[in-house]
Amino acid sequence: MTKPSSSVPAAVSAPAHDPFLSDRPVVPAGKPLIVVEDLHKSFGRLQVLRGISTTILKGEVVVVIGPSGGGKSTFLRCLNMLEKPTSGRIWFGGEELVSCGSIQPDGTDLHLSHRRREANLNRYRSDMGMVFQRFNLFPHMTVLDNITLAPRLVRHVSPADAKAKAMELLTRVGLPEKAVAYPQQLSGGQMQRIAIARALAMEPRVMLFDEPTSALDPEMVGEVLSVMKELAANHMTMVVVTHEMHFAAEVADRIFFLEGGVIADEGSPDQIFASDNPRTRIFLRQVEHSST
Amino acid sequence: MPAFLSSMLDALAGGWNSFAENFYICFIKNNRWQYITNGLGNTLQVALCAVILGALIGFLLAIIRSTHDKHGRLGFLNAIAKVYITVIRGTPMTVQLLIAYFIIFANINNKVLIAILAFGCNSGAYVAEIIRAGITSIEDGQMEAARSLGLSYAQGMYRIILPQAIRNILPALGNEFIVLLKDTSIASFIGLDDLARGGSIIRSQTYQAYIPFLAVAAIYLVLVMIFSKLLGILERHLHDTRAKEV
Numbered sequence: 001m002t003k004p005s006s007s008v009p010a011a012v013s014a015p016a017h018d019p020f021l022s023d024r025p026v027v028p029a030g031k032p033l034i035v036v037e038d039l040h041k042s043f044g045r046l047q048v049l050r051g052i053s054t055t056i057l058k059g060e061v062v063v064v065i066g067p068s069g070g071g072k073s074t075f076l077r078c079l080n081m082l083e084k085p086t087s088g089r090i091w092f093g094g095e096e097l098v099s100c101g102s103i104q105p106d107g108t109d110l111h112l113s114h115r116r117r118e119a120n121l122n123r124y125r126s127d128m129g130m131v132f133q134r135f136n137l138f139p140h141m142t143v144l145d146n147i148t149l150a151p152r153l154v155r156h157v158s159p160a161d162a163k164a165k166a167m168e169l170l171t172r173v174g175l176p177e178k179a180v181a182y183p184q185q186l187s188g189g190q191m192q193r194i195a196i197a198r199a200l201a202m203e204p205r206v207m208l209f210d211e212p213t214s215a216l217d218p219e220m221v222g223e224v225l226s227v228m229k230e231l232a233a234n235h236m237t238m239v240v241v242t243h244e245m246h247f248a249a250e251v252a253d254r255i256f257f258l259e260g261g262v263i264a265d266e267g268s269p270d271q272i273f274a275s276d277n278p279r280t281r282i283f284l285r286q287v288e289h290s291s292t
Numbered sequence: 293m294p295a296f297l298s299s300m301l302d303a304l305a306g307g308w309n310s311f312a313e314n315f316y317i318c319f320i321k322n323n324r325w326q327y328i329t330n331g332l333g334n335t336l337q338v339a340l341c342a343v344i345l346g347a348l349i350g351f352l353l354a355i356i357r358s359t360h361d362k363h364g365r366l367g368f369l370n371a372i373a374k375v376y377i378t379v380i381r382g383t384p385m386t387v388q389l390l391i392a393y394f395i396i397f398a399n400i401n402n403k404v405l406i407a408i409l410a411f412g413c414n415s416g417a418y419v420a421e422i423i424r425a426g427i428t429s430i431e432d433g434q435m436e437a438a439r440s441l442g443l444s445y446a447q448g449m450y451r452i453i454l455p456q457a458i459r460n461i462l463p464a465l466g467n468e469f470i471v472l473l474k475d476t477s478i479a480s481f482i483g484l485d486d487l488a489r490g491g492s493i494i495r496s497q498t499y500q501a502y503i504p505f506l507a508v509a510a511i512y513l514v515l516v517m518i519f520s521k522l523l524g525i526l527e528r529h530l531h532d533t534r535a536k537e538v
Contacts, residue, residue: 082436118444126442136437140455149451150441195437202441 027093033058033206033237034079039088041074048074049085050261056206059235063248065272066258067283072241075258076210079239080128081121092124093205100124126154129199133211135191137183137198143170144179147198155202162201169197173227189220193227200231207231209240245287249273257283317498319507324494328504331490332511338407338486339473345412346472347465350419353377355449357420358427363445373420380417386478388414393482403484407476415472422464426457459530466523470516477512487511 027033034056041049048071056062064072077083079090081097090097094105100117101124102110112120138146147169148162157165170176173193183191192212199207209228213221225247232238232251242248248255248269255272257265257280265277275281319325353373360370380388392410393403400406430453438448458465477488485493491508495501 080440082440122439122442122444125440128440130437130440132433132437134433136433138434138437138452140459150443153447153451154442198441 027058027205029057029059029235031058032056032091033060033093034239035089035091036079037089037091039075039078039090040086041071041078041083042086048261049078052088052258052261052263054256054263054266056237056239058205058237060253061232061236061238061240061251062254062256063252064239064241064256064258065243065245065248065283065287066256066264067286070259071261072258073210076208076239076241079208080125080130082130092128095120095124097121097124122154126150126202127205129196129202129204129207131192131195131199131207131209131212133214135183135188135195135215137191137195139183142180142182143175143186143194146183146194147201150198151201165201166197169200170194172200172230173197174223187220188216189223192216192220192224196224196227196231206237206239209238209242211241211243213242213244243287245284259283311503314500314503317500319494319503322497324497327485327490327493328487328507328511331485331487331508334404334479334485335473335476335487336515337404338411338476338479338484339469341408342411342415342476343469343472345408346415346419346468349413349416350423353416353420354423354427357424359445361428377417377420380414381421385411385414385475386481389478389481403479403482406482407479407484407486411472411476411479414475415468418468419465422461422468423457425464426461427453429460430456462523462527462530466520470519473515473519474512 032055036052036054036056039049039052040047052071052075064075066072074083078085079092079097081090081100085098088098089103091105095101096103096105099109100112101120102112102117104110137143138149141149144163144166147166148157148159151157151162151165152159167176167179170179173196175190175193175197178186178190178194183194186194196207196212212228213224216224221244225244228238228240228247229251240247240252250269252269255267255269256263257272257275257277259279265272265275265280267275272280273284275284319328353376356366356369356373360366389407389410393406397406397409434452434456435445435448438452439445443451476486479486480489480492483489487508491504494504498504
């Protein structure tokens with residue numbers, strides 16, 4: 001088994017805790033928050049991810065681009081274990097996700113019980129916000145209940161505090177008047193902004209966006225992207241799967257070009273958009289053509 | 293002319309006086325109305341208790357079955373659930389009732405209790421499949437969203453999936469209760485004094501078939517209509533919250 005990179009234990013040893021948010025150790029800005037090692041994922045015989053290794057730093061905005069079927073969404077969904085990786089390791093704030101906390105930074109396996117692993121997994125996920133292409137708001141609850149549910153159930157925040165926080169977030173995404181509305185009364189753009197607010201209510205340490213604007217009418221894309229830009233400006237760590245190249249160019253610290261289940265090209269927006277990798281160039285040209 | 297038609301015409305030809313007399317014989321004389329009211333009481337008792345038991349069993353089986361379908365866990369329980377559902381749905385209710393009365397609970401003499409258990413277990417198998425279909429009908433994204441926020445599988449099931457599933461399957465569940473309510477009439481097979489048997493006893497004492505059986509049928513009909521109405525109100529209420537104006 002490969003040992004995790006030496007930077008991971010350093011993150012674990014950071015002693016500062018923020019008990020209100022969760023009991024995770026706080027990773028300082030610029031230090032590795034997510035470390036991925038040789039990640040593989042197959043669905044039956046179909047190999048979707050064929051060995052991805054990377055490090056995502058605290059406060060970094062990583063945009064993942066690439067042709068459909070290249071494994072972008074699967075990569076993102078492996079990061080919070082909605083898809084169980086076939087092999088490989090993912091370290092989040094110094095704790096190992098694939099084994100649900102059983103594998104220690106020094107490589108020893110604690111052989112945790114199933115129940116214990118599930119509890120760990122729930123804790124990790126509560127620290128990773130996820131925004132879906134199809135919003136996935138809870139249709140039987142008001143906007144306010146959508147946002148306050150997880151803080152109340154998972155963090156045991158009092159209803160009053162949860163509500164105050166939710167109203168603050170609704171104001172931040174520009175929809176304070178929609179608190180008592182039901183999701184089906186909202187437009188797609190509004191639903192996605194609520195979904196972002198719902199994820200932010202858990203004070204996550206990273207936000208994962210799975211093609212957040214792909215299901216939206218064109219005139220609603222802007223309002224969602226501007227919320228995401230505001231998050232990036234406030235130093236939220238973000239991993240964004242998207243086809244919005246302007247957003248990538250403007251906001252990304254780093255762009256991954258994912259093709260054939262591997263990171264085929266990687267670099268700053270300037271590097272990627274001027275890349276001499278032929279695959280990257282072909283893809284970018286295709287995207288450019290389809291958007292004009 | 294068929295026998296039943298000619299006798300019906302005779303009954304009509306007798307006019308009001310004859311009807312009143314027959315009604316007196318069937319229901320008033322010797323307090324025979326008590327056969328009907330006692331029977332109605334037993335029928336309602338069996339139906340209501342059995343529907344609750346059936347719902348509990350149904351929920352349990354549905355959650356075992358759908359958890360197994362999605363995660364491959366609970367294999368042993370799932371196998372038991374599958375056998376249970378297959379056996380219950382594959383044999384007639386009447387036979388199940390007779391087996392419950394004469395074999396499984398042969399030592400127990402409480403017919404109402406045995407009927408509740410038999411009808412409840414039977415209903416549970418059907419309710420299980422209805423609820424499972426309801427759970428399956430909710431898109432995977434709902435559970436994924438719940439899990440991504442840190443909710444456990446059980447919390448996601450209880451808070452997110454089941455409330456939506458139940459709203460979707462309410463008509464089917466209501467229908468199941470209506471079927472159960474009418475099915476309890478076969479409890480006469482084990483000699484339980486239910487509503488249908490009340491009519492039967494009056495007939496055997498008075499040699500009058502029309503009035504007691506039509507009365508019994510009317511009572512079942514009214515019960516079903518009342519229940520349908522209540523169900524309609526409940527459904528509308530659920531839809532109202534769904535589309536409540538801001």
